Amino acid sequence: MADRTRYDLDLIKECSKSLYRMHREFKDNGNPADEYGDALGSDKLRDTFSDFSDTWKKNRKKLMEDVENLAKYTGKAAKAYEDIDHELANALRDAKKSGKKEK
Numbered sequence: 001m002a003d004r005t006r007y008d009l010d011l012i013k014e015c016s017k018s019l020y021r022m023h024r025e026f027k028d029n030g031n032p033a034d035e036y037g038d039a040l041g042s043d044k045l046r047d048t049f050s051d052f053s054d055t056w057k058k059n060r061k062k063l064m065e066d067v068e069n070l071a072k073y074t075g076k077a078a079k080a081y082e083d084i085d086h087e088l089a090n091a092l093r094d095a096k097k098s099g100k101k102e103k
Contacts, residue, residue, distance in 0.1 A: 009081055009082060012077055012081065017071075022067050023071060026060060027064060027066045
């Protein structure tokens with residue numbers, strides 16, 4: 001099984017950082033449709049943008065939560081892989097040292 005398990009720790013860490021940046025962008029930048037209001041001119045177009053805005057606000061909050069959770073999970077996964085890697089390296093070093101002592 002171990003020979004088929006592969007991971008790229010740097011890629012997992014970068015994924016977590018990117019997701020946190022994405023979450024921050026969503027948080028810092030409100031609804032893109034809010035800026036256009038009067039510039040749209042047509043009442044029908046303004047209503048369409050208003051509908052989009054309402055839907056966007058509802059979905060944006062859920063999307064932000066999901067992105068933040070993914071960022072946390074990938075960060076925790078990277079930390080767990082790193083910890084396991086260090087523990088295995090220490091165990092191998094200790095086993096090698098104790099093997100030399102027995103000879």
